[in-house]
Amino acid sequence: MQPQFSLFDLLILIGIIQGVITSILLLSTKKNKNSNKFLAFALLSFCFLSTKPLLHTLNLWNTSFFRFFPNGVELALSPLIYFYIKSLISPEFRFKNKNWIHFIPFTLAQTYAFVVYFYALLSPDFYEKDLIALNFKFNYIKQLEEYLLLAFLPFYLFYGYKELTDYKKWLCNTTSDNTYPNFKWLQNIYSLSILVGVFLLTNHTLDIFFNLKNKTIIHYNLLTLFIAFIIYYLGLKGYLQPNYTFSRHEITSQNKSVIPLSNIKLEETIDHLQKAMLKDKIYLNPKLNIYELSKLLGISQKSISLAINQHYKMNFRDFINDYRINEVKSKLNDSNYKKMSILGIALECGFNSEASFYRIFKKNTGISPKEFIELKNDTKL
Numbered sequence: 001m002q003p004q005f006s007l008f009d010l011l012i013l014i015g016i017i018q019g020v021i022t023s024i025l026l027l028s029t030k031k032n033k034n035s036n037k038f039l040a041f042a043l044l045s046f047c048f049l050s051t052k053p054l055l056h057t058l059n060l061w062n063t064s065f066f067r068f069f070p071n072g073v074e075l076a077l078s079p080l081i082y083f084y085i086k087s088l089i090s091p092e093f094r095f096k097n098k099n100w101i102h103f104i105p106f107t108l109a110q111t112y113a114f115v116v117y118f119y120a121l122l123s124p125d126f127y128e129k130d131l132i133a134l135n136f137k138f139n140y141i142k143q144l145e146e147y148l149l150l151a152f153l154p155f156y157l158f159y160g161y162k163e164l165t166d167y168k169k170w171l172c173n174t175t176s177d178n179t180y181p182n183f184k185w186l187q188n189i190y191s192l193s194i195l196v197g198v199f200l201l202t203n204h205t206l207d208i209f210f211n212l213k214n215k216t217i218i219h220y221n222l223l224t225l226f227i228a229f230i231i232y233y234l235g236l237k238g239y240l241q242p243n244y245t246f247s248r249h250e251i252t253s254q255n256k257s258v259i260p261l262s263n264i265k266l267e268e269t270i271d272h273l274q275k276a277m278l279k280d281k282i283y284l285n286p287k288l289n290i291y292e293l294s295k296l297l298g299i300s301q302k303s304i305s306l307a308i309n310q311h312y313k314m315n316f317r318d319f320i321n322d323y324r325i326n327e328v329k330s331k332l333n334d335s336n337y338k339k340m341s342i343l344g345i346a347l348e349c350g351f352n353s354e355a356s357f358y359r360i361f362k363k364n365t366g367i368s369p370k371e372f373i374e375l376k377n378d379t380k381l
Contacts (some may be wrong), residue, residue: 009058018232032244035084042076048073053221068116083095085163091247175288176316176320179356196223203220283327324350324351
């Protein structure tokens with residue numbers, strides 16, 4: 001039987017080639033070396049998975065070398081994506097020996113796959129090869145691996161999402177430095193991972209209740225095409241990320257217990273905060289964080305954070321940015337700053353990122369800085 005190279009095979013092959021090239025680039029780049037290695041190995045795992053349908057559509061499965069080829073690396077994907085996210089949002093993270101426990105299921109499954117493959121490789125007869133695999137319960141174990149993937153995926157999604165939300169809470173409650181990344185694009189990884197889980201669950205449900213696997217493999221081909229898209233998206237997005245060198249340990253951690261401040265303590269803290277903002281204008285410092293503010297006021301970080309949360313109903317970052325936006329609006333209304341650019345004014349008012357300034361300004365006012373100026377001019381007329 002002659003293999004037929006279809007459009008489907010071409011798309012999958014392009015995805016595999018792109019994934020391999022991107023993995024090499026990720027491993028060789030000096031940016032985010034700690035996190036990129038996890039993404040590179042995740043992409044290579046996706047590439048290995050994508051070879052499964054090619055073995056059948058290109059008739060390679062019916063060759064002695066590729067029969068029972070050990071390319072089932074599904075169980076490595078979830079922990080690799082999890083550690084990519086963890087190391088990206090915490091550049092100081094280092095993979096330790098205890099972390100290898102996450103890869104025990106993958107190691108056992110892959111060791112088993114290699115044993116079956118090499119035993120089958122010793123026999124030139126295809127009937128004997130299939131009999132060897134049958135004695136090793138190959139199909140049963142492979143099915144079990146897919147079920148384990150479905151079981152592990154929600155677990156790693158939950159803890160990865162927790163890592164991301166904890167980072168965002170830390171970001172909002174400790175620093176006003178707008179150059180810190182918010183990693184909003186990482187939410188797309190969760191969406192893609194959830195879709196993979198839905199694909200797998202749907203496919204297994206159709207196979208169990210409607211025996212669809214024995215009638216068509218189109219549902220698995222669609223999953224493979226989706227994986228090809230994931231390879232392209234993750235590879236490109238990961239490689240284009242800037243180098244992240246921040247440290248979350250630069251700012252001391254706070255006590256996690258939340259006890260509301262007394263009215264007297266709250267008033268005292270608010271008075272000190274307002275003086276620091278209105279008189280000293282400490283918000284003009286683009287690197288200002290809650291640790292520095294605590295040292296300046298002689299008030300604990302916990303008290304400052306609670307006061308801002310209780311009185312202003314906002315987090316530390318929003319609180320500081322609110323003063324900065326008001327300062328920007330004041331200068332935009334001041335004829336003495338007419339010749340200064342909007343960005344120049346923003347930088348003078350404590351912002352150190354153009355993109356974040358425009359985003360925060362629109363969030364606070366509902367309009368862009370340019371629209372604010374036009375509205376001011378129209379009002380004068």
